[in-house]
Amino acid sequence: MPKSKIYPSFAEAVADIPDGAVIGFGGFAVVGMPINLYEALAKQGAKGLTCVSNGTRGGSTMPSDAPTMESLIGNDQVKKVICSFTAPTRASQKLVFSEYYEKGLIEAELVPQGTLAERMRAAGAGIPAFYTPAAVGTELAEGRETRVFHGREYLLEEALPLDYAFIRAWQADAFGNLRFRRSQRNFNPLMAMAAKVTIVEVEEDILPVGAIDPDDVHLPGIFVHRLVKIPPPPEGWWPQRPAEIAKLEAERSAR
């Protein structure tokens, strides 16, 4: 029997992450963000990390004290961020990331969102590089290889392999077959396919092997290595409706 993929805690699931690891963090606008794994990695303390994520902060359903990539950056754990936003989407928002980046305390590689997704898809599909029309003629393409196909110019982009993927899923069986709910899928399966080791925080109780119909599996367990069930709030981190966030924050601070 191979070792069980089910880990009893987030701390144990991230215990071996070394300094300098390249880690992809799934999620988009809070949905599918591995909030509990962010917290575990912040406590674990690995440094010099390269972090891949669409952005560094969530949205209105993220509890304001919830850990995000902002926490890792503020802890000085991050060397470089690969993302599609270094600046907040609203001028009124302030990001630790933007502040660190503007002061030169952190590196950033800004990538168009579709290119970011495809670079990880390519890594997971055994494709070393591909050509895309996105960013042709822009500052991002300066000094880089382009090629004309059928009369149109394309930019060469390389695959983005990851050491680890941290993702969040709705359902999992013990083999690691995953299902996502609604817009939770986003970058999550792509990061898992690009990674050597995929760690998943799971919303529902982990099911016995075979409980998910093969036709309904969104990401096969061969791409998944570690599973942790998210405890109910306030112990575990869950997105909340804005009205509920204030109540939970009060409970947490009373603990």
Add this chain to the structure above:
Amino acid sequence: MSDGAKGLTRQQMCDRLAMEFEDGWVVNLGIGIPTLCSNFDFGDKQIVFHAENGVIGYGPLTGAGKEDLHLVNAGGQHVTLNPGAAIVHHADSFGMIRSGRIDVTVLGAYEVAENGDFANWKMAGQKGGGIGGAMDLAACAKHVFVAMEQVTRNGRPRLVERCAIPVTAKGVVDLVITNYGLFAITPEGMALREIAPGVSIDEVKATVGCNLLIPREVPPVRLRT
């Protein structure tokens, strides 16, 4: 007039662009002003809203307290799903974009040039910026519409001869709505197509930074009746 600016309201601006959407079109709306296009009453037209995060066929926003915490559009807004909706991951979502399945994207912008270049991801002198899906969409959607204010907060023109800040894509914009009017990018240059009520031709000319093709008769911007 509202939103503290002269001419069209932001909703009127988006309504005018939404009138251009054709039956059956797949539409992607950028963050900010463009999201208002989904409030337009499309009547019998079937319009499919595509979001970069893989939600194909989303519907109206949910009310407070009714949010599905697993479902947002690309602006992070909690939306509903229309009958026939589908969910894909990010790579498939952008595959649809790059392979030309998106009929129109409506984006915000800092500047649009008379040759169809536009800039919306970083401001002058800014380190880094916010690209999101704009470069993929701008390069690949069949039509690129822009919704933005006529001038910057400091009164500087946004419709310009050449973009002064780094572009998002070159030569892609078809149509621009501002609070002052509707503008088309043509092979001959930037053309004023319709003018907002309460705005004069001279005011339009004084607030652009490029040559403007102005027909003898400029109709008023068509508004929802």
